[in-house]
Amino acid sequence: MDHQKFAAAWISAWNSHDLENILSHYSDDLMITTPMITLATGGKESTLTGKDAVRDYWQKALDKFPDLHFKLIHSAAGVGSVALFYQSIMEKHAVEVMFFNEEGKINKMFAHYD
Template sequence: MIEKDFAEEFARDWIESWNSHDLDRILSHYSDQFEMSSPKIIQIAGEPSGTLKGKESVENYWAKALDLLPDLRFELIALMIGVNSLTLTYKGARGQMAAEVFHFGPDHKVSKAYAHYSVE
């Protein structure tokens, strides 16, 4: 079970990391075998499955996304705790609502994440 203190610290640092645009700091939350699924991967990375595997692949995608959105800022709306997982809802690029589900490994690093976005 995810502890409340860990969840709150993760959420705070994750939002701050993205808002700082510090890619190394962002990536510090994730395992090397991290897997990410997002409809934005299809748009930005051109990967038709919407899924990237491995920290290096995700790093390249996020670097490109940060270049495309130099004013990107996230605003945390809610934090939800699950069993070995968290969900953050937040305002993202251009105020679009997003929910991201994070699954954690035994090392407390994110092993899988699934991003969802409001319909525009």
């Protein structure tokens, strides 16, 4: 996988605000862990599992931040994974480490914010 092409496509999908385009990068059994889930759930959970749960969460985020725009700073390749460093919402910097299944879809993601 060309991590730079993936990063450009992923950033473009998010900046389009097209939820189905965003979700096309992910597997149905997706698991995401992010501090943003902790904020959204008042500390009750930090991980969501399954594309339907993630779809609901991301739809709320897109509704809450209609001017959401990500700016890629750097991408790096790993073994079956990629890490993206980008400027996120509210001027935060984010690092997301994404792991891919055999079909090339993201099935696990961990996000980190400053």
